[in-house]
Amino acid sequence: MLAEPGQFGRELRRWRTRRRVSQLDLAIRADTTQRHLSFLERGRSRPGRAMVVRLAEALGLSLRERNELLLAGGYAPVYAETSLDAPELGPVREALDRILDGHLPYPAVVVRPYGELVAANAAFGVLTEGAAPALLEPPVNVLRLALHPDGMARRVVNLAEWGRHITGSLRDRAVRSPDPALDEFIAELDGYVPDMEPSADHLGFAVPLRLRARAGEREMRLITTLTSFATAVDVTLSELRLEAFLPADERTAMILAERN
Numbered sequence: 001m002l003a004e005p006g007q008f009g010r011e012l013r014r015w016r017t018r019r020r021v022s023q024l025d026l027a028i029r030a031d032t033t034q035r036h037l038s039f040l041e042r043g044r045s046r047p048g049r050a051m052v053v054r055l056a057e058a059l060g061l062s063l064r065e066r067n068e069l070l071l072a073g074g075y076a077p078v079y080a081e082t083s084l085d086a087p088e089l090g091p092v093r094e095a096l097d098r099i100l101d102g103h104l105p106y107p108a109v110v111v112r113p114y115g116e117l118v119a120a121n122a123a124f125g126v127l128t129e130g131a132a133p134a135l136l137e138p139p140v141n142v143l144r145l146a147l148h149p150d151g152m153a154r155r156v157v158n159l160a161e162w163g164r165h166i167t168g169s170l171r172d173r174a175v176r177s178p179d180p181a182l183d184e185f186i187a188e189l190d191g192y193v194p195d196m197e198p199s200a201d202h203l204g205f206a207v208p209l210r211l212r213a214r215a216g217e218r219e220m221r222l223i224t225t226l227t228s229f230a231t232a233v234d235v236t237l238s239e240l241r242l243e244a245f246l247p248a249d250e251r252t253a254m255i256l257a258e259r260n
Contacts, residue, residue: 126245157212158207
């Protein structure tokens with residue numbers, strides 16, 4: 001495949017700078033020399049396909065980003081991107097459904113990047129209760145649902161802290177993998193998060209989600225776990241995340257058990 005002259009060098013230098021890795025460090029990680037890496041970045045040498053893959057791995061690029069670097073080097077993408085609805089991913093969809101059901105009576109969801117909902121278990125209703133219908137129309141975005149004033153926000157007791165936990169995670173992603181669409185989404189979510197003055201007992205943003213079961217009812221305290229499909233060799237699967245909301249105390253466990 002043809003690539004614009006110098007494109008690979010520019011992309012390699014951009015990713016190396018973004019990852020804050022020196023030429024020497026990257027050369028060591030990719031089992032090459034700093035001189036060769038310098039030649040690649042300046043367009044004086046053309047990388048082999050195996051070298052592109054090694055550099056992408058050394059930079060910790062996602063599968064999608066690795067494909068893009070291969071294209072910049074003039075090579076066809078290595079990693080397939082299969083629609084989740086495709087027949088060949090049927091066993092994966094069944095496995096995801098079993099995993100989600102296995103978290104009952106606790107809410108759990110599978111999402112794409114930036115929070116787009118792929119699947120959820122029956123306990124997801126605990127989170128969506130009282131949300132405006134427009135926020136529940138496909139494609140549902142669970143991050144927007146969490147912070148929007150017509151979504152979960154009205155029931156989140158610690159909205160300022162929880163909101164910054166969400167936007168902080170997205171900012172970390174934006175630093176590693178810049179995307180104008182992500183920047184716009186972060187700006188939108190920032191508009192939903194109230195200002196906060198840290199108190200003397202402030203513990204940072206790694207705090208449980210404090211959610212009222214219903215307006216005026218008992219408060220639930222939920223901790224979240226994120227699971228990625230680390231060994232996936234398909235772009236679609238590699239970008240999926242499983243998020244489970246687990247009880248942080250016995251009272252919350254009892255509430256969830258009663259409601260599901």
